[in-house]
Amino acid sequence: MPRKSASRATAAIPADIHVPPDFGARVVNWQRVHGRHDLPWQNTRDAYRIWLSEIMLQQTQVSAVIEYFQRFVATLPTVQALAAAPADQVMALWAGLGYYSRARNLHRCAMQVVSEHGGVFPTDPTVLATLPGIGRSTAAAIAAFSAGVRSPILDGNVKRVFARCFGIHGHPGERAVETRMWQLAGIALPAAGPRQAEDMVAYTQGLMDLGATVCSRGKPACLADAGACPLSADCVARRDGLTGVLPTPKPRAAIPERSTVMLMVRREREVLLRLRPGSGIWGGLWSLPEMPVETLPFDAEAAEAAAFDYARAYGAPVRAAIAGELTHVFTHFRLLIRAIRVDVGAGDPMVQDGATEATQRWLSLDDLDALGTPAPVRRLLEDQARGGLF
Template structure:
């Protein structure tokens, strides 16, 4: 805590408030995402939804649009659902205890504890990735931290180490230590306040601890995505609420069918020859997706599309459209229509 007061981070936007809405938003955005990436998203989100009631009242599409590019979109859907639960079930007031907070959609034990500690001074431990790394190295804890037995041991240790007072500063110190000194690679051990008692440093095992996740070769999947363009717009499909890219607008996929045959069957027209666009690869947590995009040009949008989940999206209005990152990349790289420069 003494180290944090002098060397920790003090100027992040969410550190200047004890408003649980703002702290919660930052904690969700920071899950598996770097601070420098989160800051502009955080600021734009609060400009659009300055209060939790504003977020609760917004359509999910608007929430996903602002989240577009941040990834792990279930976070945004759960954020929206949790805001609605706070308004409907808690009178618009954020719950004050970690146990109650953890009952909201998409909020796990560690995130709930961080909110309760920072905003309401509840004496509870957290166990995010930074804290797991610090504890595994400092105490020489073996085993992958994601395994249940190892995680339970870390939770117990994190609870035992809590100071009698100042828990918010202590938790911030843990986070800062892992984020700035006890980093995954090349930790700055010579500047660490725990160096004298660190087991990993003593035994020369900072590169080995924490134990890495058992390596598995992720499976690969292939997808043919179809860009149907007409009058400066493209045809997009609203994905189902659950699953990959749930609730986002994505390019339709032709599956194993011939692209021209698929377009003809779904739109009831005979398109020109599809043009192959540059292929790209997108890595998810559990698999890798190889994408082959195809461009189909139409003179004008058909009068009808397959069903109510399809939308014509103007290409000059992509900024806040709720698009997955690879779809946005494909659309931003489209060549101009034939005959234009």
């Protein structure tokens, strides 16, 4: 049975929180006048495009997503095309957006929609939420935008709006705080009625727009102009001077540092890449081979000598030299990458560490878009393509 949408008749408002009865209507009316209306995934009921944009926008800014979205739908315009696409093509289109498990789940989800749902996305949020990579909030957003379904969302922007408007303390990622916000999200929905489909599109987009453009992390627009936000008259954070405090940030832990040594094996204008395992960091992407760090205390001269010896299985090494160094920051750690370039002869390379043609390839520096590579590796390869380093 489909889950019933929360409403004022079935959900109790917490005694210490005031939800204006016209909360939903205010957001709807504001969005129709002041919200965003020209994003490439808007003004459509195509669930494929809506779903794709929602997955891309998870933990990524709108400005960064637009180009990727347009390139993705130009190449794979339907869920059927995505389901049938090779994994390498999907990862190449995604490369640079980060959080690569999203791309793997995207591919799996497309296959499941085709095989189990006839290529048509479900409109019930509870069914959508069973598909790979689709959580409760994303499912509700897809259902609202594609079919006008009345169901609450609670992404990062919405959590910030709710925390400030209703004066909710505590990190939104904590279970108790998030549970309370979900309760409020159900209560705050615009009333059901003959315009429900249109209202839910405007309301869902309006909450996202408020969090992104008005109730921003740093300087909420309401501090300079009370009329910028339709909720300012009832906003606890604005009233009590708490916009800089709410939402409560996650306690910070020290970011650990790791290091790796990558081998840039060059054969004229080609570079050797290895396919990373499907799970873990950069899963399913093509990257430079990594040397056993435990055998390589990083002394530049010793490192180059070890890299020279390590590269023998790929051909006849000609020379080795430090090629570059950069730091890449992940969510939970900072990675120091040192790259050592080794030029080899033009002969066919031997197989190293049990690699096969499916897991090891030569990539032309003139065709870097052919394979999906991690962002820092792409930077190293682009520098090589420009003739940098040595």
